[in-house]
Amino acid sequence: MERAEHWKSKEVSRLLALVETERRYYQEMVTNLPVSVAVLNTQFCLVAANRVFRQNFGIKSDDLRKRCIDQIFSSTELQARIQSVFESGIGSRPLVIERTVAEHAKPQRLRVSVQAFRDWDEDGSLQALLVIEELDGSATVEPAVEVSALPDPLPCVIWTARAADRTFTLVSPSAKTLLEIDPQDWVESATAFGDRIHPDDRPRTLAFYDQSLENPGFHSCEFRMRKPGAWYRETILVGAGAGSISGCITDVTARRTVEEQLLQSQRMDAIGTLAGRIAHDINNPLMIVNGYAEDLAEAFPTNDPRGNDMREIQTAGKRIGELTGHLQAVTRKHALAGGTVELAGEFGRVIERMRAAAGEYLHAESVPSSQPLAVIAEAGQLEAVLLELSAALVEGGGESAHLTLSALPVRVTELVRGEQPLLPGDYVEISIINKSRKSPQLTVRVFESLVPGKDPGREAGPALARTFKTVQEWGGTIQSLPDNNEFRVYLRSANAPPEELPETAPTVVPLHPKPLEFVRKSSILIVEDEPGIRALMRKILQREGFEVHEAASGVEAIQLLKQKGPVNLLITDVMMPGMTGRQLAEQVQSMDSNCGILYMSGFTSDTGVETGQFPPGSHFLQKPFTLGSLLRKANEVLASTPRRSA
Secondary structure: OOOHHHOOHHHHHHHHHHHHHHHHHHHHHHHOOOOEEEEEOOOOEEEEEOHHHHHHOOOOOOOHHHOEHHHOOOOHHHHHHHHHHHHHOOOEEEEEEEEOOOOOOOOEEEEEEEEEEEOOOOOOOEEEEEEEEEEOOOOOOOOOOOHHHOOOOOOEEEEEEEOOOOEEEEEOOOHHHHOOOOHHHHHHOOOHHHHOOOOOOHHHHHHHHHHHOOOOEEEEEEEEOOOOOOEEEEEEEEOHHHOEEEEEEEEOHHHHHHHHHHHHHHHHHHHHHHHHHHHHHHHHHHHHHHHHHHHHHHHOOOOOHHHHHHHHHHHHHHHHHHHHHHHHHHHOOOOOOOEEEEHHHHHHHHHHHHHHHHHHHEEEEEEOOOOOOEEEEOHHHHHHHHHHHHHHHHOOOOOOEEEEEEEEEEEEOOOOOOOOOOOOEEEEEEEEEEOOOOOOOOOOOHHHOOOOOOOOOOOHHHHHHHHHHHHHHOOOEEEEEHHHOEEEEEEEEOOOOOOOOOOOOOOOOOOOOOOOOOOOOOEEEEEOOOHHHHHHHHHHHHHOOOEEEEEOOHHHHHHHHHHHOOOOEEEEEOOOOOOOHHHHHHHHHHHOOOOEEEEEEOOOOOHHHHHOOOOOOEEEEEOOOOHHHHHHHHHHHHHHOOOOOO
16 A cells, blocks of 8 residues: 555556456457347346347347346246346356247247356445357257256256245156156145155254255255155255255165164174173073072972072072073074075965964965065074064954065165175065054064063064074064064075085984993093182082092193193183183193093183084083083083093
8 A cells, every 4th residue: 555655647547548458358358259148237137238139139228227137038937047146146057048039930049048246336246147149950059958858767856946935946857756746746835845854854854954054065964755664865055145055855765774774783783792791791600509509409408498498599590591591592693504495485384374373363465476586594494583573463463463475576786884784785575564453563673672571471572583683694684664563574585596505414312312320530620710610610520529620711721731630521611811711622632632621601602602613522511500410511521532541
């Protein structure tokens, strides 16, 4: 500013002359453009226009500022575009309109583009720039694609709306196929913007729009509409000034289903891990309680009332053991090796068994598929899975039930996360639905009940949990739909017959096994990190004449063997801090191949416990076990182990 005060008048005149020269240069450039160009104010009246515009539309220079755009073009759609540009500050895509110049004359086809720019005279105000091209028969430029001319069906719905009153101005034809609505219904309705949203999702979705309109740019949300169970993702673009909004709607029902199945699978995995940990931690003190109660009960005379008290303690301990057994059942591997199972015959067997059990109170039917369907599963277990799910839908639902089984092929195309239950591929969806009005009410967490209730009868909770895990191990999943009283089982589709497995000889179990003879004067090493269990086992085994050593860890056991020499039997817990039972057994057998191995565990997530794959010469005892079973198992292992030569 200080420098400007010392400018000479000659310098100022030269600067103004340069500005005027530049203004005339651009003015002449616009004037001589071969297309029509006009500038409008916010009242839609002409502010300026080039020579081509005035010639094409018969406007004199003196009358220019007296004319409004609706006097030149009667297109209401063009006026809506101009209004949208003023409200949003964002230019509009080209629009093709027709204009009749004279009666009986062929209509002119014009392509109009509208852009927004800042008013030169009023800072903060907008003006609209119109560029108009005439499209004659020889024109090679194709008109811009309109929303109403987009191909149908699209995998999405595109729309525009006014932000002020939230009314739709354009909706793509794909709404007919994707949303099952007529696009014109939304355009003509003043309340369609809010009414289209499911009542349960409407408050939060409209609140989302209230917040988004204050922040220009892209925003996304998900909500339900009129189709039952269908979810949609809507991405909107809010223009500057929040005058108009545009949106794109896509169906995300399949993705939401996969995410829900993933969450359910993760919950079941977490519950299974927790159940195994709890069962293991309960079984250790439970063994101590049961063991001493058993020992004391046998020590009391028959008529001693304290013996009855001990037996009551044993009964309570047995009940606790049953509950931990249900918890352990969740962590065990349930599914047998899968083969190819044809569903048509499987449905028939399930329905016959359900009818035999429920009699005239059950109406069961299967809906035939248009094509043969086969899944990868084990036939006997799949029948048990379908029966268990059917029983859960029928029991407690009143005197009668209407059960329907159906199947159809489905394809998973979206990968949400790598650990999702259903990876992309071909599956078969088995639907089991009870259409009776008095059907029992399911819950979304019906598979998470790990222990039976107090009511006697079928143990539905643990059975359904095992059912879910079985299907999960086949590479599928189960979905509970409480609103429809329906289960959906997803199993991998068997597109080709599996390879034939080699035949194995059946295991022969003798009807009257030979009684075991107790092997006396043998040395036994107990390795257990729970001191109470070690003390109980040592007491019982020593009382039976065994030489007993004990260690609290695998490292301590190896040191003891190096000091005292080999033993006839190693009894070790599977899960121990530091060295595991399996690692210990491998080291012991490398030192002495004639040493028998007896594993014990109350934590069934160990792979050796689940599959039974132990080193040769080893056996397993599940916690909590009785003192009698410990003695029988120890003698069984010693009797089957080669005796060490003197």
